[in-house]
Amino acid sequence: MEFTCLSEGKGYYFPPCHILDICGFRVLFDCPMDLSSLAIFSPVPTSSNSIAYNRKFSCSSEKYAGLELNEDKRLKIDKPLDANSLIGAEPHYRTVKNLLLWNVSFIDVVLISSPMGMLGLPFLTRNKDFSAKVYATEATARIGQLMMEDLVSMHKEYRQFYGAEESDAPQWMKWDELELLPLELRQIVFGADGTEFGGWMPLYSAADVKACMLKVECLKYAEEACYGGTLIIQAFSSGLEIGSCNWGISGPKASISYISSSVFSSAAAMSFNYQALQRSDVILYSDFSSCNGLDKFDNDDNCSGAAGNNYSNLSSDDVNSEGHDTLLNDEEYLEEMEKLNFICSCSVDCIKAGGSVLIPIARIGITLQLLERFAVNLASENMRVPIFLISSVAEELIAFTNIIPEWLCEQWQDRLYSGQPLFSHVEMLKDGRLYLFPAIHSLKLLKTWQEPCIVFCPHWSLRLGPVVHLLLRWSADQNSLLVMEEGLDANLALLPFKPMAMKVLQCSFVSGIQMQKSHHLLKILQPRHVLFPEILRQHIGPLETVFSFNYYSENKMVHIPYMKDSELDITVELACQLQYTTLKQQDMNISRLKGELMIEHGRYRLHLGNDEQVSSHPRPLVHFGRIDLNNLLTALQKLDMNATLEEVTGAAGSHKASRIHVSEPSKAMIEVIEAQTVISAADENIASVISQAISGVLDCI
């Protein structure tokens, strides 16, 4: 098995991407794209910032004029980063660069773990050499599709503004242009070490998305999909987002668990089903979340020191029960709920002051939870403030959430069982507390619009979609509030909207396994081998473990040894026909085995072959070992043969051969030279008797 990490990703919105070679098949984990890189582009301007834009636009048109242009650029370098330094062009999107180094046609299977891991998929599937099977859970596929469609529709705004692209390589991508970008932007374009340029692609089309979706095979949680008869692929809930999953892959030689960012007690999605990953041979640990929130490390280290490493004295039962408790404690969940409540109370405060709230968070689970909370909080404050959900796919998304109880967390499933509606947003929609609109300029929205209000809308990069227009509208309003996620470079993201009088609340949500919990987790899972990301090395520390482990880093192939032999099922019909012989030296029974090998559902099975063949072509007997001449003589004498031994020596006196002459009942001679015996006889019967006697003193099969 070979494992290569193509990209470590960057948090929740840009999950990692790996490729694994198992049992002769190549499996790609996720196909994301880095939408945070959109920050280098200037958002499509609206009337309010058109002045700034016009200046810029005139610049770019003068670029062709020559001298003046250079001066302008030099100016740019020296200038600090400001709104004008952003690239004013139709954006390109940064995909996983290392994936381009692989031959698309050699990929056999693509496993999509979350809607975010799907966003780059149309780039892959539109390649005419692409022939892999794509697996994703039903919910991931649907949500991913909606996100891609929304992306395409938001991008349309750029296209309408800039017109059709003139050539493959846009002006901004030319080297001399790129080199003149401010450092901050250059780092995004080229990567931190300046070597990562590449993978910038123009966005796919709606048709690409449609074609891509046709290639996705949808799975339920824990449904067994069988690829090529050899690999059994199963998705198990990871708790990160509705529909997101970890993967179990098992073949005849190995079973592997792929652990993506997982959440033990999720606020919305079905929680991390780690029990299903127990006892697999290899765990590919791909949860980078603990290195994304760097400040958390100190905490984690303290905890793991106390609770992590030394369990060797406890019995495994103790470890397990204690481990389960640690993993499932609801601290994390309560903390998350507190965060959501905090967002709610901040929002309520700001509405009280007359401001509006803008929430460009793309996590569906969080959005649903916030809607629930707003419903309660606003009612208790007796406030009637409209909530708008503005997105080209808002209606589909909300409708979809109403019919997927199977994918939700326990708390929400319990509502179904107790006969309540799953979400209060059904009621809110009916009585006009919540509105869904496809776009900011839709007529209905303009009619119902009222401020202050709460708006959920894309895109979290603050470069696309309704959020751009609303930010421009509210950025100067000190009473309004922008809720955004940590992890995004706020300075750069907010650059086009400066000066910002608007309040900004940056918050982080649980997006993976905490370091100290991962120790417990691995103890419970009992793998034989674990692959960790290199970045986690210092935090994993010296593990006292029963499993072996090593580390991987981007673009370096790691070899994983197979842990066991292939497993083979032998049918009873065949097993009944086996004839065992006992070896003379070792305490071992052996039997020649012949049949038809099939691979069914990830297992090798040996069937009884065609009967005719078995009987008509018996394999020649194979003898092995050395002949003990005395034993042979005794055996021959027992058969009433008159046999004498003659040693033949070579010219130099060296031992050449031994001969046994048989005179009675008829003449025959046996010549034994090292590993070869030749029987010479004129009589068929005596030849056969002698050969049986020889078989008797040798091991044979």
Next chain:
Amino acid sequence: MVIECLVLGAGQEVGKSCVVVTINGKRIMFDCGMHMGYLDHRRYPDFSLISKSHDFTRSLSCIIITHFHLDHIGALPYFTQVCGYNGPIYMTYPTKALAPLMLEDYRKVMVDRRGEEEQFSSEHIVECMKKVTAVDLKQTIQVDEDLQIRAYYAGHVLGAAMFYAKVGDAAIVYTGDYNMTPDRHLGAAQIDRLQLDLVITESTYATTYRDSKYVREREFLKAVHKCVASGGKVLIPTFALGRAQELCMLLDDYWERMNLKVPIYFSAGLTIQANMYYKVLINWTSQKVKDTYATRNAFDFKNVLSFDRSLINAPGACVLFATPGMISGGFSLEVFKQWAPCEKNLVTLPGYCVAGTVGHKLMSAKIPTQIRLDEDVQINVRCQIHQLSFSPHTDAKGIMDLVKFLSPKHVILVHGEKPKMVTLKEKIQSELGIQCYLPANSESLCIPTTHHIKAGASDAFVRSCLSPNFKFLKTNSAELDDSHKRTMPLLQVYDDRVSEGILTLQKNQSPKVVNQNEFMEALGVEKHEVKLAHCFRVYIPDSESGDASDCLPSTSRKGSLLHLISEKLCRELPDFDVQDCQEHIQIQSVVVSFCSNEKCPHRTGVSLQSVDKKEVHFCCSWSVADDALAWRIVASIKNLELDT
């Protein structure tokens, strides 16, 4: 290894489905139903047969419920809360959501209306449902290390599932109730092709063959339309879930198309609430319903109102859905009492009514008639009766199709009427050649199972098995008659991969399969070749010219002689590949050559120094395996002197 099948209910009858199957030591209870026709102890399965000590939690690995009908789940709260079973229970999401409604409705009917002592309380139902693990279709659940279960779509009612259970190499499918044709709101049953030792299938309609559903739907709509057009009232007694939604979709759609304004009522809040479940669980309905979802949820009925008791005797036409079905009591019986005496009214009956219910009495009755409810109450029935002949159960063709598709080694029929089941059993045995059984209640049955020997296989063995093994066969066109000539190409290529290896068994180790070379290497032994050899003389009479002047046969003569022999062997041994290699002839391992060594060690016969120039020695050697062939060749060459 055997599968033991203990039938606690629905053996040669319909009602209280409950089968306990033991596979390789794991015991699963499929369904835990109650019988609608009995009010005494016979209404529940005889659980004491499972465990004499009544320690059910210990003696069962899990309970699986296929769907929410009372004859499949009715005894569950009793079994868990009263009998004390505390182990895992599995059912699909819709079943878990809808079962409490059914159970609560039933409990109310029993206690409130019939004044019976309750078998289980509302709290029992709630507590019981807490123990249930909900599963999704196709989700593979590892109940414990060895037992694996999986649900498949069964049609029948919302959330109905067939269940697959596997322990080791033995696997079974328990179908529950299923429908092989899609209806208004549900799809047809769907299952993978599985390797099964046993299928336990329902057989409600073991001998019925149904035509298209649309004809029967039209008849139903016509009857209802005719009745309401003449001002009559239509009573549709149904259970709250399933049939009610199907018929309601049908009527709602018809009302829309025909622009009818006659009210359609749902009797209690229950069914309205049930509709909410259908909306949320729309993914469990048919593809067609799902597809229309983007515009409107098909369970948002436009023409449906809720019913009030005061409306029973209100003037004017109406359609009323009332629970329970089969008019076994409750509100539907109350309304029936009022409406039955009027000829204008219409009562629809489901295709199947349990014996003992009013519905069952009506089915066989001729209108007008009188039906005696109890000692004092007797109802004059003059209304029209329409029997709904579409049922959510599969017909005989569907059963046969499913059994044929799954091709299990054995079939057990349950949930049917004995005479019909016997007919179906014979059909399955004669047409599909599959052993079929129909055990009665409390009977136990043993069925042998598949078992595989597990062994480790070395890479080299697997690789050698997977490498192609091409054989090219030339077909002799002369041997073939005309009809074959066209179809058979002259050259045929076979790829018969034969897997050969060596199985080794060592104490305290699992069996292992390796290929021969690996085996020798592992043992550290060499192959020992055992060969046989024979040198013999043959008199060759001079052929044409008297070229006897040469002391020894010339090389050319030798060559031609060998050639002669090879041709002869070719004729005599047509099945073998005879290779003429100038200096020697090779057939398999047998090598034939001239021998000029006077002291050839393989000459064991009379070693007379030959002077006859017509005498030639042939030396043959071969390995043990080709012994028989070699002696044939020797004989054949010796015959040379006689031939020539």
